[in-house]
Amino acid sequence: MLVENGLQYDVVVIGAGAAGMMCAAVAGQAGKRVLVIDHASKLAEKIRISGGGRCNFTNLHATPSNFLSENPHFCKSALSRYTPQDFLSLVKRYKIAFHEKHKGQLFCDDSAEDIIRMLKAECDVGKVEWRMPCSIRELTKTEHGFLVHTERGVVNAANVVIATGGLSIPKIGATDFSYRIAKQFNLKIVEPRPALVPLTFDATNWEPFVPMAGISLEVDVETGVKKSKMVFREDLLFTHRGLSGPAILQISSYWQPGQTIRVNLLPELDVAEELISAKSTTKKNLANFLASYLPARLVDGLLAAHGFDGNLKIADTQDKRLRLLGEKMNRWELLPNGSEGYRKAEVTRGGVDTRELSQQSMMVNNVPGLYFIGEAVDVTGWLGGFNFQWAWASGVAAGKAA
Numbered sequence: 001m002l003v004e005n006g007l008q009y010d011v012v013v014i015g016a017g018a019a020g021m022m023c024a025a026v027a028g029q030a031g032k033r034v035l036v037i038d039h040a041s042k043l044a045e046k047i048r049i050s051g052g053g054r055c056n057f058t059n060l061h062a063t064p065s066n067f068l069s070e071n072p073h074f075c076k077s078a079l080s081r082y083t084p085q086d087f088l089s090l091v092k093r094y095k096i097a098f099h100e101k102h103k104g105q106l107f108c109d110d111s112a113e114d115i116i117r118m119l120k121a122e123c124d125v126g127k128v129e130w131r132m133p134c135s136i137r138e139l140t141k142t143e144h145g146f147l148v149h150t151e152r153g154v155v156n157a158a159n160v161v162i163a164t165g166g167l168s169i170p171k172i173g174a175t176d177f178s179y180r181i182a183k184q185f186n187l188k189i190v191e192p193r194p195a196l197v198p199l200t201f202d203a204t205n206w207e208p209f210v211p212m213a214g215i216s217l218e219v220d221v222e223t224g225v226k227k228s229k230m231v232f233r234e235d236l237l238f239t240h241r242g243l244s245g246p247a248i249l250q251i252s253s254y255w256q257p258g259q260t261i262r263v264n265l266l267p268e269l270d271v272a273e274e275l276i277s278a279k280s281t282t283k284k285n286l287a288n289f290l291a292s293y294l295p296a297r298l299v300d301g302l303l304a305a306h307g308f309d310g311n312l313k314i315a316d317t318q319d320k321r322l323r324l325l326g327e328k329m330n331r332w333e334l335l336p337n338g339s340e341g342y343r344k345a346e347v348t349r350g351g352v353d354t355r356e357l358s359q360q361s362m363m364v365n366n367v368p369g370l371y372f373i374g375e376a377v378d379v380t381g382w383l384g385g386f387n388f389q390w391a392w393a394s395g396v397a398a399g400k401a402a
């Protein structure tokens with residue numbers, strides 16, 4: 001019925017990454033004839049480099065509130081039908097050793113390659129076929145399905161699943177393919193932006209903080225106000241160009257250009273109150289006092305950068321100055337001038353507008369047989385295994401439906 005020319009498949013998945021491989025395995029195991037096409041020569045490069053090579057493959061505490069989207073309810077259906085426990089059962093079935101690192105984050109004990117091998121084996125069970133490396137020239141709609149024009153010929157597909165991810169890390173093959181296909185079919189796109197990314201500051205303003213590069217400490221970091229306010233308590237890392245570490249990566253997904261971020265360097269201490277009440281009980285100077293809570297190198301740098309003389313005795317410092325110092329410690333306001341961009345971003349925020357898709361199947365409402373899954377879609381997880389959980393869950397949803 002579909003054969004105009006070339007080979008015929010029930011499902012063609014474009015993108016052999018996390019979501020694409022999961023989708024292909026599920027569709028293949030449901031008896032569908034599945035082909036996966038990728039322009040890269042190796043499978044799932046992002047899984048390979050993820051989690052420092054150990055792949056933080058899910059998060060035990062994943063709920064829809066750990067995801068950003070202009071349509072926050074969209075992810076609920078897929079996430080509830082394929083849970084972290086479901087993926088964990090698969091990992092256990094393949095006897096992959098894993099451990100929980102922090103806040104429900106599950107990592108492989110040995111290597112992220114274990115997850116790639118597992119997904120490949122699941123695809124083999126489903127007799128999935130591969131065409132890679134292979135570039136896609138064009139995707140066209142036919143009366144009954146699609147024609148996928150590749151550099152190695154044309155393929156007929158009843159269903160096409162776009163699983164080509166976002167824009168982060170172009171050097172390992174990220175492209176805007178999913179957005180181009182979305183535009184071709186007149187689908188709305190939520191503007192893509194780098195997320196889970198270090199933030200940068202104006203070089204001149206940042207100069208006093210450069211010597212602090214390498215210092216890491218647990219902080220509260222927040223951005224936004226009222227309803228849009230977000231706070232994370234995680235480690236922050238000073239870099240030569242700005243701030244990084246899990247706290248900053250998390251807040252970067254919520255940060256909008258032009259907005260400030262606020263850092264509480266001592267979240268468990270009201271620094272101004274502590275300094276003022278210490279006036280009558282201590283002979284310490286400002287630097288010594290703060291060094292009992294924070295690394296001395298950080299204290300010296302911060303005092304200098306904020307215009308305080310560390311040698312000044314607390315007792316000799318006006319309350320007004322102590323309050324100002326307290327504010328710099330508990331509510332340090334900074335204005336990033338940007339981020340390290342897609343070169344360093346772990347994910348892309350935004351993507352294909354979920355209002356164009358079915359939340360059950362991930363199929364485009366107005367284009368039967370066309371699906372978008374994974375990072376290509378406007379669903380972005382927090383740091384900590386949430387993005388892979390979305391890749392698995394959306395891949396399963398489309399794999400079952402296609």
Ligand code: FDA
Nearest residue numbers: 015017018019039050051056164165177374375385387388
């Ligand atoms: P993914 O990017 O995995 O796959 C897309 C595939 O499409 C690739 O194989 C690519 O080659 C292919 N492709 C792209 N354009 C194409 C084109 N034009 N033609 C053909 N093929 C094309 N998440 C997490 O939960 N835990 C973690 O530990 C980490 N760690 C991490 C570290 C680093 C350094 C990065 C960059 C990212 C992470 N992530 C993460 C995020 C996670 O890797 C990401 O969200 C998922 O891989 C997204 O899965 P997808 O399948 O949607 O895209």
